[in-house]
Amino acid sequence: MPVITFPHVAEAQRALKMLMNDLGNEVIMPPRPSKRTLDLGVKYAPEFACFPVKILLGTYLETCPQGVELIVTSGGVGPCRAGHYAQLHKKILRSLGYSVDIIVFEPPRLYPLDLLLNVKKLNPRRLSYRSVYECVRRAWRKIQALDNLEKLSHRVRPRELSRGATTRVYRQGVEWVDHAYSLKEILEAEAAALEALQKVPQDPEREVLRVGIVGEIYVLLEPASNLEMEETLGNLGVEVERSMFLTGWTRDNTWAETVENITVREAALPYLPELLGGHGRESVGNTIIYAKRGFDGVIQLAPFTCIPEIVARTILPRVAKDYDLPVLTFFLDEQTGKAGMTTRLEAFVDLLRYRKKQAKSPKMAVNI
Amino acid sequence: MKAYLGIDVGSVSTNLVILTEAGEILSGLYLRTAGRPIEAIQTGLRQVRESLPAGIEIAGAGTTGSGRFLAGVMVGADVIKNEITAHALAASLLIPDVQTVFEIGGQDSKMIILRRGVVVDFAMNTVCAAGTGSFLDQQAARLNIPIDQFGSLALQSQKPVRIAGRCTVFAESDMIHKQQMGHSLPDIINGLCEALVRNYLNNVGKGKEILPPVVFQGGVAANVGIKAAFERALKLEIYVPEHHKIMGAIGAAYLAKEEAGKKGSTSFKGFGAAQVRYRTSSFECDGCPNTCEIVEIYEADRIIGRWGGRCPRWDV
Numbered sequence: 001m002p003v004i005t006f007p008h009v010a011e012a013q014r015a016l017k018m019l020m021n022d023l024g025n026e027v028i029m030p031p032r033p034s035k036r037t038l039d040l041g042v043k044y045a046p047e048f049a050c051f052p053v054k055i056l057l058g059t060y061l062e063t064c065p066q067g068v069e070l071i072v073t074s075g076g077v078g079p080c081r082a083g084h085y086a087q088l089h090k091k092i093l094r095s096l097g098y099s100v101d102i103i104v105f106e107p108p109r110l111y112p113l114d115l116l117l118n119v120k121k122l123n124p125r126r127l128s129y130r131s132v133y134e135c136v137r138r139a140w141r142k143i144q145a146l147d148n149l150e151k152l153s154h155r156v157r158p159r160e161l162s163r164g165a166t167t168r169v170y171r172q173g174v175e176w177v178d179h180a181y182s183l184k185e186i187l188e189a190e191a192a193a194l195e196a197l198q199k200v201p202q203d204p205e206r207e208v209l210r211v212g213i214v215g216e217i218y219v220l221l222e223p224a225s226n227l228e229m230e231e232t233l234g235n236l237g238v239e240v241e242r243s244m245f246l247t248g249w250t251r252d253n254t255w256a257e258t259v260e261n262i263t264v265r266e267a268a269l270p271y272l273p274e275l276l277g278g279h280g281r282e283s284v285g286n287t288i289i290y291a292k293r294g295f296d297g298v299i300q301l302a303p304f305t306c307i308p309e310i311v312a313r314t315i316l317p318r319v320a321k322d323y324d325l326p327v328l329t330f331f332l333d334e335q336t337g338k339a340g341m342t343t344r345l346e347a348f349v350d351l352l353r354y355r356k357k358q359a360k361s362p363k364m365a366v367n368i
Numbered sequence: 369m370k371a372y373l374g375i376d377v378g379s380v381s382t383n384l385v386i387l388t389e390a391g392e393i394l395s396g397l398y399l400r401t402a403g404r405p406i407e408a409i410q411t412g413l414r415q416v417r418e419s420l421p422a423g424i425e426i427a428g429a430g431t432t433g434s435g436r437f438l439a440g441v442m443v444g445a446d447v448i449k450n451e452i453t454a455h456a457l458a459a460s461l462l463i464p465d466v467q468t469v470f471e472i473g474g475q476d477s478k479m480i481i482l483r484r485g486v487v488v489d490f491a492m493n494t495v496c497a498a499g500t501g502s503f504l505d506q507q508a509a510r511l512n513i514p515i516d517q518f519g520s521l522a523l524q525s526q527k528p529v530r531i532a533g534r535c536t537v538f539a540e541s542d543m544i545h546k547q548q549m550g551h552s553l554p555d556i557i558n559g560l561c562e563a564l565v566r567n568y569l570n571n572v573g574k575g576k577e578i579l580p581p582v583v584f585q586g587g588v589a590a591n592v593g594i595k596a597a598f599e600r601a602l603k604l605e606i607y608v609p610e611h612h613k614i615m616g617a618i619g620a621a622y623l624a625k626e627e628a629g630k631k632g633s634t635s636f637k638g639f640g641a642a643q644v645r646y647r648t649s650s651f652e653c654d655g656c657p658n659t660c661e662i663v664e665i666y667e668a669d670r671i672i673g674r675w676g677g678r679c680p681r682w683d684v
Contacts, residue, residue: 031657032656032657032658033657034657034658034659035659036657163680163683164679164680164683167679167680224658227678228678231678317575326488326489338678339434340476340492342450343434343450343451343452343492344450344452344490344492346449346450346452346453347450347452347453347487347490348490350449350450350452350453350487351486351487351488351489351490354486354487355486355488358484358486
């Protein structure tokens with residue numbers, strides 16, 4: 001039975017574990033990235049590599065000593081360094097004496113044969129393709145359930161009456177979904193958890209700002225890498241909508257592209273006709289879509305030294321001006337001090353509030 | 369008479385202001401934090417109380433700056449606000465149509481863009497201190513001249529000397545090189561001022577639209593050399609307010625006035641906070657792999673505040 005592990009991506013590894021176990025693999029669960037993870041990653045990764053590389057390497061260095069034989073991760077296409085990170089990780093880990101192998105899932109739309117070969121390697125029980133499909137479908141539904149819970153928590157948190165209530169109920173709900181196994185159980189756990197979240201005492205009258213979050217996928221998805229920005233914003237009375245969820249991303253890269261009247265690609269086109277790699281084009285396109293949907297502001301999250309996001313960052317001021325939408329960018333690295341970020345977030349939220357007030361007051365003057 | 373207390377606890381200075389109902393500054397203090405914010409706040413409170421005329425009643429208190437939470441729990445603040453909002457507010461109280469605020473303090477520098485009295489954009493230095501007061505402080509110490517003469521010396525410069533301002537370390541070696549080449553002291557100091565301005569406009573400004581009126585505040589605004597370098601670089605008049613060092617505290621006091629007005633009362637504990645013994649301690653939380661460093665502050669033997677956690681577990 002191969003012993004495998006994978007990166008820590010918010011709560012999704014719970015579903016991955018189920019899938020890998022079903023296929024007959026032993027799983028060593030990645031711990032939530034912590035200061036120790038960062039220390040390890042920063043120590044052994046190239047200095048100018050971007051933040052996700054360091055977190056992932058640190059995570060592997062925490063799990064490898066427990067006997068990992070195989071690491072499962074995702075790849076990337078286009079001119080972004082993320083595409084070769086898996087190979088880099090393998091080299092570094094091997095040079096440190098861990099004889100591990102890495103399986104990289106590239107976008108199946110582009111590399112369908114790779115997918116089948118990879119699945120074969122991860123299927124020691126030799127389940128039929130049909131059974132594998134059933135297992136994947138169940139795991140997929142579990143990730144969707146986890147994503148749905150998270151989305152709802154973003155709506156409930158800014159309206160909660162007692163601070164921290166949403167987070168507590170959300171964590172509980174995640175555990176329920178985690179313990180569900182059959183499709184029926186997953187659906188039941190999801191429904192129960194969503195209902196519990198809805199029942200968190202809320203103030204429906206509270207004036208809540210809506211902020212969209214764009215940026216590089218890993219720092220977007222893993223709260224430990226962005227100093228729990230979504231929770232912080234929720235506590236400041238802001239409803240956040242993240243432009244990327246694991247289910248959304250996988251779907252875009254497997255079957256079709258999400259349609260939100262226009263695709264992200266079309267939205268970005270006037271500003272950025274090229275593929276940048278990473279999620280640079282998505283950051284620009286999603287910002288425009290948020291503007292069109294009437295959001296109060298957008299926050300871009302980017303790993304320090306990430307070229308696609310740096311390119312997007314230089315374009316966003318123009319988008320912000322054309323659409324009259326405040327945009328704030330954060331570059332994230334191993335710094336864990338939260339004070340500077342909190343100050344900027346508070347000031348940004350103040351800015352959005354005053355703007356909203358001012359936008360309303362001329363009308364009031366007319367009414368009076 | 370009613371008055372409002374504003375406290376701005378920064379990395380380098382701790383400032384206190386007493387603002388009257390009419391917006392007049394009764395008392396304004398600028399103290400060095402010297403790494404001991406609690407003592408600085410207590411010294412400030414003592415001095416403010418001594419300087420106050422009789423019959424003044426503190427009807428509200430506000431805090432700002434990186435030590436705002438600490439100061440907030442110590443004095444019982446009605447409002448605890450980030451320094452960007454506080455600085456922008458103070459500048460627009462002074463010049464209602466202000467469109468750009470430069471604020472350069474000890475360890476951070478900000479640029480705030482306002483349009484029609486509302487903040488529309490802002491930036492803070494992110495990665496390095498080369499554009500801040502600490503950098504000038506250090507170079508002044510290295511050259512053995514008091515920081516308050518730095519600016520006037522810069523104005524005596526005859527010929528421009530270009531000094532790399534990208535990084536404090538490189539600036540220093542560049543400066544030493546220029547000294548050894550035989551450039552005069554005023555020229556070198558002026559070169560430093562221009563380096564700081566260049567760095568600020570590139571790193572913090574990053575292409576923001578700088579429109580007049582421009583207000584320049586923070587500790588570094590006292591430096592006439594920097595002000596002149598800004599005016600040369602931007603070809604705009606730069607306005608330095610009289611109370612430029614304590615603008616953050618003025619903003620906090622004004623916010624306290626608004627908040628206390630809304631509440632109809634104040635949570636201010638009185639100047640007694642200057643006498644009480646405060647003590648802080650810290651520990652690592654073991655609740656999850658985050659291992660947050662939690663700091664707590666005691667007033668006598670009672671816990672009045674805890675922070676540093678990423679979840680509400682330890683909130684008081």
